[in-house]
Amino acid sequence: MTTATPLWEFVDISKAYPGVLANDKVRIKLLPGSIHGLLGENGCGKSTMIKTLSGVQQPDSGQILHNGQPVTISDPQVARDHGIATVFQEFSIVPTLSVGENIFLGNMPRSRFGVIDWAKVHSEAARVLAEMDVDVSPDAITGTLSVGEQQLVEIAKAVAMDARMIILDEPTAALGEDEIERLHQLLRNMRGRGTSILYVSHRLDEVERIVDEVTILRGGKVVRASGETEINVSEIVSAMVGEDIGEHYPKEQNATAEVVMEAHGLATASGVTDASFALHRGEVLGLGGVLGSGRTEIARALFGTDELSAGQLILNGKPVRFRREMDAIRAGLALVPENRKYDGLFFNFRASGNITAASLGGLSRLGVLNLKAEEQATHDLIRDLEISTQAEEKTVNFLSGGNQQKIVIARWLFSDSDILILDEPTQGIDIGAKIAVYKLINKLTRAGKSIILISSDHDELLAMSDRIAIVQHGAITRTVEASDLTHDDLVRASADTTETNLEEVFA
Amino acid sequence: MKRIFDTQLIGPFAAMVIVALIVALTTERFLNPGNLSNLSLQVSIVALIAIGSTMVIFTAGIDLSSGSMVALLTMILAQMLKFMGIPLMLALPMILIVGGLLGLFIGLITAYGRIPSFITTLAALIAFRGLALTFNNGSPIFSLDPALEPIFYGKLAGIPLPFFYLVFFYGLAAFVMNFTKLGREIYAVGGNPAAAVLTGINVRKVQTTTFVIAGFMTAVGAILMSARLNSGSPNYGQTLELQAIAAAVVGGASLAGGRGNILATLMGAMTIVIVQNGLNLNAAPSSVQNIVLGLIILLAVGIDMWRAEISALMGRIFGRSSSGSAQKVKKGV
Ligand SMILES: Nc1ncnc2c1ncn2[C@@H]1O[C@H](COP(=O)(O)OP(=O)(O)OP(=O)(O)O)[C@@H](O)[C@H]1O
Ligand SMILES: [Mg+2]
Numbered sequence: 001m002t003t004a005t006p007l008w009e010f011v012d013i014s015k016a017y018p019g020v021l022a023n024d025k026v027r028i029k030l031l032p033g034s035i036h037g038l039l040g041e042n043g044c045g046k047s048t049m050i051k052t053l054s055g056v057q058q059p060d061s062g063q064i065l066h067n068g069q070p071v072t073i074s075d076p077q078v079a080r081d082h083g084i085a086t087v088f089q090e091f092s093i094v095p096t097l098s099v100g101e102n103i104f105l106g107n108m109p110r111s112r113f114g115v116i117d118w119a120k121v122h123s124e125a126a127r128v129l130a131e132m133d134v135d136v137s138p139d140a141i142t143g144t145l146s147v148g149e150q151q152l153v154e155i156a157k158a159v160a161m162d163a164r165m166i167i168l169d170e171p172t173a174a175l176g177e178d179e180i181e182r183l184h185q186l187l188r189n190m191r192g193r194g195t196s197i198l199y200v201s202h203r204l205d206e207v208e209r210i211v212d213e214v215t216i217l218r219g220g221k222v223v224r225a226s227g228e229t230e231i232n233v234s235e236i237v238s239a240m241v242g243e244d245i246g247e248h249y250p251k252e253q254n255a256t257a258e259v260v261m262e263a264h265g266l267a268t269a270s271g272v273t274d275a276s277f278a279l280h281r282g283e284v285l286g287l288g289g290v291l292g293s294g295r296t297e298i299a300r301a302l303f304g305t306d307e308l309s310a311g312q313l314i315l316n317g318k319p320v321r322f323r324r325e326m327d328a329i330r331a332g333l334a335l336v337p338e339n340r341k342y343d344g345l346f347f348n349f350r351a352s353g354n355i356t357a358a359s360l361g362g363l364s365r366l367g368v369l370n371l372k373a374e375e376q377a378t379h380d381l382i383r384d385l386e387i388s389t390q391a392e393e394k395t396v397n398f399l400s401g402g403n404q405q406k407i408v409i410a411r412w413l414f415s416d417s418d419i420l421i422l423d424e425p426t427q428g429i430d431i432g433a434k435i436a437v438y439k440l441i442n443k444l445t446r447a448g449k450s451i452i453l454i455s456s457d458h459d460e461l462l463a464m465s466d467r468i469a470i471v472q473h474g475a476i477t478r479t480v481e482a483s484d485l486t487h488d489d490l491v492r493a494s495a496d497t498t499e500t501n502l503e504e505v506f507a
Numbered sequence: 508m509k510r511i512f513d514t515q516l517i518g519p520f521a522a523m524v525i526v527a528l529i530v531a532l533t534t535e536r537f538l539n540p541g542n543l544s545n546l547s548l549q550v551s552i553v554a555l556i557a558i559g560s561t562m563v564i565f566t567a568g569i570d571l572s573s574g575s576m577v578a579l580l581t582m583i584l585a586q587m588l589k590f591m592g593i594p595l596m597l598a599l600p601m602i603l604i605v606g607g608l609l610g611l612f613i614g615l616i617t618a619y620g621r622i623p624s625f626i627t628t629l630a631a632l633i634a635f636r637g638l639a640l641t642f643n644n645g646s647p648i649f650s651l652d653p654a655l656e657p658i659f660y661g662k663l664a665g666i667p668l669p670f671f672y673l674v675f676f677y678g679l680a681a682f683v684m685n686f687t688k689l690g691r692e693i694y695a696v697g698g699n700p701a702a703a704v705l706t707g708i709n710v711r712k713v714q715t716t717t718f719v720i721a722g723f724m725t726a727v728g729a730i731l732m733s734a735r736l737n738s739g740s741p742n743y744g745q746t747l748e749l750q751a752i753a754a755a756v757v758g759g760a761s762l763a764g765g766r767g768n769i770l771a772t773l774m775g776a777m778t779i780v781i782v783q784n785g786l787n788l789n790a791a792p793s794s795v796q797n798i799v800l801g802l803i804i805l806l807a808v809g810i811d812m813w814r815a816e817i818s819a820l821m822g823r824i825f826g827r828s829s830s831g832s833a834q835k836v837k838k839g840v
Contacts, residue, residue: 305705325704325707326704329706329707337705342702343705344705345699345702346694346699346703346765347699347765348694348698349695353691353694353695356691357691357703357706358706358707360688364687364688367689368686368687369687369688369691371686411706
């Protein structure tokens with residue numbers, strides 16, 4: 001293996017953004033038929049490297065060799081011509097177009113007369129989706145799909161190109177265990193066909209399962225090069241962070257007997273069929289289930305986004321009815337949404353504006369904002385959550401994905417809500433930041449706040465929840481103590497009835 | 508202070524200064540004290556109206572109604588003063604209230620009726636002009652009140668009063684945008700309406716409020732217009748809405764919402780008026796003036812869109828900033 005000529009070789013690639021040297025003489029060799037992990041903390045320069053490799057931007061210096069020959073990847077089309085397909089961290093799908101149109105965007109199959117061959121678009125898209133074992137219609141409008149399904153469409157785009165090299169920037173951030181397993185199988189098949197794969201992920205367990213070689217970046221520099229590192233989670237972590245990390249899941253038991261919220265038979269038009277549970281003060285209640293099982297929809301129902309068609313919500317012993325999000329927020333609820341890009345961040349604000357957005361009332365007197373207090377709170381949260389200090393100066397669109405996620409969470413830490421719904425809160429953030437989020441969960445529950453946690457990372461869900469409610473087809477089928485459940489139980493429990501017909505769910 | 512006078516002001520300010528220099532060098536009479544005080548008179552109406560237009564633009568909306576609303580309000584004011592015998596000191600606040608109410612009406616339909624502001628204000632643009640024609644059989648009303656003119660032509664310490672109105676209202680607007688909850692919410696709604704809803708910001712109320720402000724500022728502009736000509740006319744204010752929007756755009760406000768600085772709008776308005784003034788002094792026909800105005804808008808938006816490319820070009824010409832600055836940012840806090 002080591003003697004094979006690399007398909008691609010990137011030599012001393014450097015790239016600076018105003019104020020940051022995001023890549024500093026990075027070298028990577030990609031062998032054919034190999035899966036290469038590119039790892040590192042948030043903001044270490046992984047996405048920057050990928051943008052350079054796929055022609056989105058030009059390196060300041062360095063050389064790119066394709067089969068030993070120097071090449072310039074001047075734009076994404078050139079990358080495509082060289083057989084490079086990229087799945088970017090931030091989606092590049094068009095939400096208003098169909099799945100088939102998105103898959104072939106930019107190179108639609110055409111008939112003899114130059115007209116788009118729709119039959120072929122449909123059949124080819126269906127073929128790719130079937131190859132990936134994805135159950136989505138090529139005619140579905142992409143924007144109506146769940147985040148996980150959109151992510152799969154994004155991957156299907158790269159698969160459809162039949163590329164010699166595939167770059168995946170955190171492809172599994174929004175996927176559940178099942179989908180991850182399917183994606184891995186697909187990648188193994190491609191590897192068998194001689195494709196080079198460059199793989200970025202913050203889920204180290206999957207890295208261990210699938211990656212052949214790793215390159216680890218820290219602060220834009222390669223700290224461990226290909227072949228140098230054993231693929232072993234704790235070793236990778238210490239190389240990434242530069243120090244040893246102790247316990248991954250520092251769970252505290254803070255649940256009390258007092259019930260703060262009760263749901264009885266909630267149902268909505270968007271797919272919640274029967275959700276009942278009780279949430280205790282200081283408790284973390286996990287929602288477990290597969291992608292599309294209705295966990296996000298339950299969150300929307302609780303938060304007043306979707307109107308209840310049946311059922312009753314009781315808050316501190318009093319029945320409540322939220323007609324819109326504002327009602328829920330006033331009653332002390334908070335939602336950290338799954339899709340930070342569309343629902344979470346204000347890209348025109350720096351960290352401060354984003355962090356205080358949900359607390360402007362408390363931060364102002366007679367409508368005038370206390371900017372000093374805002375600045376101080378932002379500063380403290382940036383320190384506590386270990387967010388890049390650039391966030392104080394720059395608008396959040398310049399931050400790496402993980403830092404953006406931390407800022408959305410920081411917003412609700414700053415607000416004084418009593419019940420926080422966290423929908424995939426650690427999606428796409430590095431191990432250090434994940435532990436920071438877990439510690440925050442502890443801090444919140446210790447202060448008597450309650451948390452509803454939605455996570456596709458089963459280990460995380462099991463470790464951080466006090467109890468877990470199993471969600472299937474929009475219903476909570478049972479609620480169990482997290483400590484009575486193993487990883488396998490959870491996988492089985494949530495997949496149990498996937499055979500029941502789907503029509504029910506969408507009825 | 509750092510907050511108000513941020514880097515977003517540099518571009519529009521530079522544009523204004525460059526334009527002023529060019530006009531000053533090519534036109535003798537430009538720097539005459541008489542012409543300069545004339546400038547502040549000329550800019551005042553459009554610049555005051557542009558405060559509201561800009562706030563609407565910050566929320567990612569657009570206000571096309573202000574020109575027609577000026578005509579309507581001057582006719583209502585004229586009606587009150589000339590035919591209804593309402594004293595000036597009562598008529599003026601009433602006009603301000605009517606302006607605010609018209610804005611409220613547009614805002615409610617836009618925000619709660621979920622009709623795009625482009626449509627609601629386009630409808631208002633047409634309808635208000637029609638409404639203005641229903642007064643006095645559609646004829647202008649002249650010689651309203653001798654006490655009206657000084658509002659526009661009066662001076663304090665030798666400085667025209669409209670200068671003080673500009674300072675007052677732009678000071679207030681800058682305060683609102685940078686130091687108040689409302690200002691922050693306006694930027695938030697324009698930046699990401701979906702996120703604003705999820706953070707508990709009352710998006711519709713914020714949108715409506717910007718239209719109320721726009722209506723109020725249009726009323727201020729209408730009063731100055733009436734005072735300037737001591738009359739009301741259904742023909743006043745033609746294309747004023749476009750000039751106000753142009754001022755915002757030349758000042759760098761993004762039509763996509765969420766970005767821009769309210770003080771830059773004043774500079775945008777100044778830039779436009781200086782160009783018009785220069786062309787006037789050189790006896791350019793109005794056809795040329797319109798063409799030039801169109802080009803300025805294009806150039807301003809172009810510079811904004813190509814900012815990254817331009818700064819890259821500058822970097823190449825003047826040498827790259829060293830990567831050592833990376834360390835500085837990290838240590839800065
Ligand atoms: N367009 C940009 N302008 C300025 N700075 C940027 C830009 N894009 C990224 N950066 C900065 O460059 C550095 C590297 O960012 P990058 O997105 O490559 O990180 P990453 O390793 O992909 O992190 P994550 O795991 O969070 O996705 C960060 O400090 C980031 O703030
Ligand atoms: Mg990234």
